[in-house]
Amino acid sequence: MLIDLKKITHVSRRITQTLGPGWWEKAGDKGLVLGFEDPLSVSVEIYRAGDKYVLEGSLNGSLQVRCDRCTESYRRELKTAFRLFLAPPPRDGFDEEVALTPEDLAGDFIVGETVELDDIIREQIYLAVPMKSLCRIDCRGLCPECGADLNQGDCRCLKSSGRPEFAKLKNLKFEGE
Ligand SMILES: [Zn+2]
Numbered sequence: 001m002l003i004d005l006k007k008i009t010h011v012s013r014r015i016t017q018t019l020g021p022g023w024w025e026k027a028g029d030k031g032l033v034l035g036f037e038d039p040l041s042v043s044v045e046i047y048r049a050g051d052k053y054v055l056e057g058s059l060n061g062s063l064q065v066r067c068d069r070c071t072e073s074y075r076r077e078l079k080t081a082f083r084l085f086l087a088p089p090p091r092d093g094f095d096e097e098v099a100l101t102p103e104d105l106a107g108d109f110i111v112g113e114t115v116e117l118d119d120i121i122r123e124q125i126y127l128a129v130p131m132k133s134l135c136r137i138d139c140r141g142l143c144p145e146c147g148a149d150l151n152q153g154d155c156r157c158l159k160s161s162g163r164p165e166f167a168k169l170k171n172l173k174f175e176g177e
């Protein structure tokens, strides 16, 4: 959804949207986030502050995320709130007066005099999912030998205990008994 900044004043404007699974699929991204489990509620307020725009929003829903360890998809709640400062790119002649702060990086989202809200939402979704995203804290992951999902049970490699590290673990256990 494009927001026309020319229409944004110091009076905050609220935008609410519900995005269905198709919205994410359209982005064609099949990385960490596979899709939506539930429709995503988006609530955004935008207003002008001096020569900048302030965008405050929240996202509520749940995602289908790929587990970093076993590669299976799992459901992950998404509840996030964010605040961005949008600064129009500096114009010729005004450059000296513009002090660049990290906040101004959000200016990337401004094209002409519009902001693509979809891009901002997509980035916030990515920011809300940790790099190491696990389906559960004790996910056993995949066997490095045969690739079996060890959450489904031990694979043959583990059972035969032919690997030295597993044999050692077994011995330790025996010693303790
Ligand atoms: Zn997992």
Ligand SMILES: [Zn+2]
Pocket: 143, 144, 145, 146, 147, 148, 155, 156, 157, 158
């Ligand atoms: Zn195995």
